[in-house]
Amino acid sequence: MSKSAASSQARLAGRRGNWAVAEVFAGVGSVAQGFARAGSFDVAYLNDIDEYARRTYRFNYGNNVRYDLCDVRDISGDLIRDAADGRRIAGLLGCPPCQGWSAAGPRATGDPRNLLLGEFFRLVSDIRPLFFVMENVPSVADRVELAAALEALAPDYRTWHGVLNAASYGLPQSRQRTIVIGYHIDTGVQPSPPPPTHGGDRRLWDYRAERFVKPEAASLDALLGSAPRIGARDHKQYSMRAHYPTDLAGLKNFVTVGEAIGDLEPEFRGRCSPYAKALAKGVAAPTNHHPWRHGSDFVARMALVREGRRPPAEATNNRRYYSQAYARLHRRGLARTITTNFHNPGCGRFLHYRLHRSLTVREAARLQGFGDDVVFIDHPSWQERVVGNAFPPLWAEVIARHVSNQLDAVLAD
Template identity: 80%
Template structure:
């Protein structure tokens, strides 16, 4: 198995842990990502730090040393299409989508999995790429939400799954595993609500589709069964990070236990250096709420800026600037600070024994750019189950 745009290898390692795949090759242009990966997993896997345009299918095959490449994974950065970016049509990073599908054609794996920002699902570039590989691959694509698969974060991403025509299998989306009946904090309504199809979009922070009517969103409702109460309860922020507080005297949640190492984590868990004036303004924001005008010096910000998390709610998307409370809903639900690198890593589904190295700013960027490892594990098990007969051959 190989992964390009690998970052810290969260997808590849998720497939390795959950489905038993062996990682043969990784690529990314970010040297700090490679150093972090190797600090955690060693240097046995070939990890090339170069532009993906210089990577060929032959490069990947040679790294596998004659073994077949079962799957190709990739999360090409397409900031030019992101709702959080400038959406510049001429952003050169948009072309990286084509490099991923070029490698699919050259490697010809049994399957491929690609992840990207939600708006990519509606792009003509993706439609053209899928049409070009249609003779050889059967594909499915759609926008899914991490919270529906056991993450305490409403991260929305386009997922593309392709199976080689020779497998005879049509890919399907992984079914949601989490919904439940327990009430959660709704940030839009600022109150506790019971999960249902009526409030699901609001709970999951469903984003509007670019260029579409405001009422049209990237919704998870079509993927849920009518009786979502039978699913596991959605995982909350409190369940994910409460045990990291120094005065915590309760029992860690099953989610926290799943990620916890042998010792209580101290690495990557240091408060950011907020100034006294900022801390004073943070104290004005109630749990789970948007800031009052006096907390923002009477300035108007978009809805998530300077907002506080709720221990009984879901985190919004962890970005590469979560240290800055003005960049999103990143205020700790109780403490007057932004979430730490370790807390963000918990919300992203990283195990506590995964260490982010070097400068805190680089750590923050790698955490925010990563695909949630636990979500990758869900996808890996789904792909393995659908291709069980093919992969066992």
């Protein structure tokens, strides 16, 4: 663990008394660390089955936190309480696997990973924390499984759930996710979503219309790529309009792709936007910024794709793909959702806005809100996986501040 990381942990320790958080399905612990930085909670316990995620966490944050590499079904509330070593568990955090419901996957109803949603709520009932925060793909918002779980918790927890977008909170990525927030009824507090901080009146590249559009209520969902799942019972909950004021001009401007990663190229080094400067963390030469190896034929074909556009027929050998495949980002637009396959432009809009290659691990990490001081280790394909699977750290900080502020009086007692 770096000296800066160690000193940061030391400064945060005890600022919330001895309140702690635990995170299951933790990956690289981005949510727990967000609650440590922005909510001043201790991190008491982490769990995942991904060995490389745990190794990455320990490389960056040390071995002081118990991180179990095991199936969540083998975890009990007593185990987490024991790991807390006398500290009180204020919150349980978790991002259960979403592949069984994700629009990017086969959406198999029999996928065993779908059952892990219930395991998270089992632990909530067992631990009975002051609050819990869960994240998942948008389609979970109107699943009967989620409705049943929240109904079972209703005697003890007040809950809010809905679909939010990372770009609304200062990320340069239109990552749309279901967020569930619950507060124990003894807190007396009704949970609510964090209000959007970003919108503004600066024109942004619209990938659907392929032109610049001013952010406003009529264009918001198109800019953010908001869309309900096929067969959704309530299409309105997938729209971002309900979370925004009528006039977006009073908010900060959306952060663009160019502002997030433009300074990583040698010829633009030092030209940092406020977003990039905040994530640079004073690191002179960021790691994990190595281009993937693309063949010369591929590079030649991708050179035909214009900035912010879909590929012409000759770029894909006249094959037809879904709208995001082999498409190029725009420096004055938002990135689409970073997945675990961003090395492959055929899996989404992952082409650099001006270079004829896909995003590097560091560029994807910037779009996810990771600081340059976070180092991704082992094989590049494993680095890609932990970055794409992570919940954006800066978004986690926004939620942490919101929850911490709503429960401030309770936590201070």
